[in-house]
Amino acid sequence: MPLPAFYALLQPDAALVVAFSGGLDSTVLLHQLRGWQQQHPQSRLRALHVHHGLSPNAERWAIHCQTICEQWQLPFEVLRVIVDGREKGIEAAARDARYQVLGAALQPGEVLLTAQHLDDQCETFLLALKRGSGPAGLAAMPSSRMLGSNPLLRPLLNQSRQSLEAYADAHQLVWIEDESNQDVRYDRNFLRQRLLPELCQRWPHFTQATARSAALCSEQEQLLDELLAGQLAELIQPDGSLHFPPLMAMSELRANALLRRWIAGQGGVMPSREALNRIRDEVMASREDAQPRLQFGQAELRRYRQQLYWLPLLSSLRGITLAWRDLGQPLTLPQHIGTLRASPSQSLLRYPEPDEQVSVRFHAQGHVHLVGRNGGREMKKLWQELQIPPWQRERLPLIFYNQTLICVPNLVVTRDGAATDQQGWQIVWDEASSAGEQQ
Template sequence: MKPDDGEVLRRHIAARLERRRTVLVALSGGLDSTVLLDALACLRGRQLPDLAPRAVYVHHGLSAHADDWAQHCQALCRHLAIPFQQVRVSVDPADGGIEAAARSARYQALAQALLPGETLLTAQHQDDQSETLLLALKRGSGPAGLSAMAAASPFHGHELLRPLLDISRAQLRDYAESRRLRWIEDESNQDQRFDRNFLRLRILPLLKKRWPHFSRAAARSATLCAEQETLLDELLAETLQQLTRDDGSLELAPMMGMSAIRRAAVLRRWLASFGMAMPAQEQLARIWQEVALSRQDAEPMMRLGDRQIRRFRQRLFILPLWPPLRGRVLLWEDTGQPLPLPEDLGLLRLGSGGGAVRRPRMDERVSVRFSATGTLHILGRRHGRSVKKLWQELGIAPWQRERTPLVYYNEQLITAPGIFITHEGQAGEEETGLNVEWIR
């Protein structure tokens, strides 16, 4: 590296930072993040005196050397006078494989470590970008996947910045050697069972030997794909806004007349608005065919990552994967005290709102459940209705039915608080009934 090359790299990082001054560096102790941290320390002492970097090391516990690496990172930060934080995470290989699970755990930990107003800095570089592009090609990704990594992107209410994407690994090594930096060599980076390592160790060296500027060209292709995706975002923004309701659901009727290509593009952007990973083309087709176009009387559901896609009244909804509550029975021994409900559903209490139900008899135990069967006769309706038909008439979505508390006296359904009261739960004309409120 030429004597002024280190200064060039630091100016490059300063330009990428723009006005950002409070930053958190994802520090692994490897070459890339070590160079980034050292460059920030130099900038703080020269061009950017108001720069306030912090560093966080995510301890996965996957290597026998992880404790030593954490100590190395702590010592580096102490030497550079940069605040240091260590976060321990557990990695479940069943969650998409060890690579994906470790990455997911790492980014969750980084999100939790961020302070208000901080920007997360990661040290991915130009060679990482070309590896990501090749992995996207292997998966058969479209322009969104081929965009690879963005230089800046939203991240859990903050911003994720990658200031080294235009810098090659060779340039980072030259900088580190000129500064006599010490860094960690993770032995797992040599394990060619992992696709990224296979590309880095076997494929990219051959490509660069044939075409020395391959990584730069691949990064440019990723940038062009990203520009096309940005243009599509702008062109479809108005359509997506018109189709999206206040609760985030997506209107289906206007999409029926769209071309399959336009419809898929709208669906992708709707999913992205919830922070979901982009689905494969096959998954998008299944959302449309199996959920959107299922029978009108069906209650379709498709799992996508840690969410579920549901349809109700010609609208698509993105919902969490709630644990099933069917079969749960909560005894409400003392109705004078509020009853906490599971799964963040709030509580039941006696109050003054809603209709009054009769008081339980001495031989009746009060319980709360989340399912009912058979035919129900409710106040205000002359005829009985099946449970499913009643929920449909009341406009209660299938997933809400499964999470609505139902008050029973023994085996008799009395009320769905705030929704209906059964004939069997009706209070007498001269009886002082109970007003059961559902507080959410």
């Protein structure tokens, strides 16, 4: 079974990683790549096995994969995950967990290869059709994409399961069978066990025809990407938000196409038409002083000052109070939003009195008097003046001496906290660097 895609996609010195389940598909892929590597000795090849823990045989499968890799003298690692199917279902949750742990295990410059084949592609197309997906969903699985900063390749997409079985038999390969593949309660298994055999018996080239349809849908999506790229770039702000007023003047078709591409660029799941209508009616068209928000799985869409923001769903820090007893030690803030540390490099703050306890909170109300400004300001007005979006306001560390607000690190100092002589200090907030945490 020739795999000419390897010669076009792989560099002679490539660092390759196979997602190795131990099933037929990944066993054939790993064997093919082992042969390719032997012809390109400057390349590297290793295998990763994701242990989902969903089957009583999961441990035995991991041992089988390790044994195969030892026989073939390939580096091997088991990645264990916990799958929570309460929100998305077991199939989707397992897939998400698998790609997350695989992406985290990749080293810079490595290429991940997975073993989905022609029959898998057909199943993915039919599942998208069942959901009522548009061209993006019907494009099914691309032969290549990025997983974080690493390429992900699927070199078997043009090969049928039957051809993989023939290859495995010819090379006397041994593989495992997942007993859950027989459970037709799962949609993909129902298609595989019940529907596709009937379709292929009636139309022998059904899987190939479906793959062509998926490829055509993918081409249409790529064309739209090219046509809309310039306009989308004009709407996306430096912080990743989307300036939405121009969308309100466009046709619904164009506006929805731009919204979908912006959400995809933010890492969001492709929204349904109903969801897009809700974004338009409940978020973009809501009154100017509203604070609308829509939840999409583990993310939410919010609006602030004519911008749309796609944000990770995070719990509120409003009720948290942290005592900072030892100013000589950094203070780690919750939810990975960074650390606070004391610095004597600038005398911005007065030192606390012996009877004053230093604490960090994430909510304040009432009036504050700021250094260098006349009069007091309500906290809400201060946040608006500083252009702090509502969802960020309860994620900013507020420094208190007892019950008195002293400063917001990196932003403002109150008169009650200002240094009055040379003996002072400042608080440095080392913020987390990920985009999701900064937002």
